[in-house]
Structure formats: C-alpha cells, structure tokens
Amino acid sequence: EVQLVQSGAEVKRPGESLKISCQTSGYTFTEFWIDWVRQMPGKGLEWMGTIYPGDSDARYSPSFQGQVTISADKSINTAYLHWSSLKASDSAMYFCARRWASRYLPFWGRGTLVSVSS
Amino acid sequence: DIQMTQSPSSLSAAVGDRVTITCRASQSVSSWLAWYQQKPGEAPKLLIFAASSLQSGVPSRFSGSGSGTHFTLTISSLQPEDFATYYCQQASTFPYTFGLGTKVEIK
Numbered sequence: 128e129v130q131l132v133q134s135g136a137e138v139k140r141p142g143e144s145l146k147i148s149c150q151t152s153g154y155t156f157t158e159f160w161i162d163w164v165r166q167m168p169g170k171g172l173e174w175m176g177t178i179y180p181g182d183s184d185a186r187y188s189p190s191f192q193g194q195v196t197i198s199a200d201k202s203i204n205t206a207y208l209h210w211s212s213l214k215a216s217d218s219a220m221y222f223c224a225r226r227w228a229s230r231y232l233p234f235w236g237r238g239t240l241v242s243v244s245s
Numbered sequence: 246d247i248q249m250t251q252s253p254s255s256l257s258a259a260v261g262d263r264v265t266i267t268c269r270a271s272q273s274v275s276s277w278l279a280w281y282q283q284k285p286g287e288a289p290k291l292l293i294f295a296a297s298s299l300q301s302g303v304p305s306r307f308s309g310s311g312s313g314t315h316f317t318l319t320i321s322s323l324q325p326e327d328f329a330t331y332y333c334q335q336a337s338t339f340p341y342t343f344g345l346g347t348k349v350e351i352k
Contacts, residue, residue, distance in 0.1 A: 222288055232281075235290075
C-alpha cells in the first residue's frame with residue numbers, strides 16, 4: 128500500500144527556517160515524482176513544484192521559485208520542503224502527493240499545517 | 246503559466262440533481278487534465294485523469310469530458326457525500342496549475 132506520511136504541524140516566527148517532510152512507503156521511492164501543493168486558509172490548491180527522487184531533478188512553479196527548496200533523501204524514502212526564511216504569508220497547509228502515470232496525483236499525504244506569526 | 250478557469254465558483258444543488266462544472270485552459274492542454282474532490286479537513290482525491298478516465302474506486306456517477314481548452318466534470322445524480330469542492334488541474338506543462346475550485350453546496 129502506498130503511503131505518504133507528513134511531519135506534524137509547525138508554529139514558527141518570521142525569519143526562521145523550516146523543513147517539513149513527506150515519508151513514503153509501499154513503492155520504489157526513486158521511480159515516481161513527488162509534488163508539493165499549498166493551500167492557504169480558506170483558499171484553493173496551488174502547485175508549488177515537484178521532484179524526481181531518482182536523480183533529485185526538481186522543478187518549481189515560478190510563483191515559488193527561490194522561495195522554497197524541494198529535496199529528497201533516497202536512503203530514507205523521504206521528500207522535503209524547505210524554507211530558509213519564513214514569512215507570515217507562508218502560513219498554510221502543505222500537501223505532498225505522489226504521481227502516477229507521470230502526471231496525476233492519486234496518492235496524497237494528510238498535509239502539514241505551517242503557522243508563521245510574530 | 247497556463248491559467249485554468251473554473252465555473253461556476255460555487256453552486257447549490259439538491260440530492261439527485263445533475264451537476265456540471267466547467268474548466269477552461271488558457272491554451273491547449275490536450276487531454277492532460279485531472280479533476281480532484283476535496284472535503285474540509287481532507288487531502289484532495291483524484292476523480293478523473295486524462296480528461297475522461299475514471300480513477301479506480303470512484304463511483305460511475307462521476308464523468309469527465311473535453312480536450313484542448315474546454316473540459317467538464319459531470320455528476321449524474323448528486324449524492325450527500327458529493328458535497329465538496331472540486332478542482333481541475335492541467336498536467337500538460339509545468340507548472341501544473343489548478344483551477345480556483347467549485348464549491349458544491351446543499352440546496
């Protein structure tokens with residue numbers, strides 16, 4: 128069974144760094160892209176970017192390029208989303224999702240809620 | 246970026262109603278389109294992929310159609326568990342953009 132288990136909720140201050148995780152199991156981690164999707168409170172879904180863990184090829188939406196870093200650790204089947212300096216506007220739910228048929232997202236984590244406030 | 250425009254943004258419908266949601270792309274995405282359902286507090290769920298293919302386990306009352314720039318999601322007979330927000334997503338070109346969503350509410 129494919130599973131994506133995301134790290135727990137985070138409460139941070141503006142300017143702090145943060146790395147959230149998406150631990151996978153039930154399939155060969157290096158063979159499928161993993162996407163990250165943001166959902167701000169009461170708003171819709173925003174595609175942030177994706178990574179192919181096999182070679183760590185990462186692609187970003189222009190809206191998120193330079194704002195976050197997506198990475199993966201093949202040794203522990205885990206993908207990450209990293210901020211070097213958080214802003215209040217980064218407060219949102221973040222989902223990881225694994226692709227199928229190269230393009231679609233049938234497997235999702237439950238989300239990580241990030242709250243950034245002074 | 247390819248812009249995805251959904252309409253309506255919300256609708257009220259009764260159990261048993263036929264519901265149609267439209268998604269338009271700012272440029273052709275061929276058939277690289279998916280529909281997702283999201284209920285409050287939950288992750289999105291894939292309903293339709295490749296514009297018209299029903300994801301395994303999804304009830305047959307859901308159907309998708311279209312290609313190029315115009316797509317529709319139809320629920321043939323709305324059930325109580327279908328009240329949710331629905332999103333289209335193009336999977337043709339990075340970034341894989343979502344529509345803003347259509348909230349289906351109980352009339």
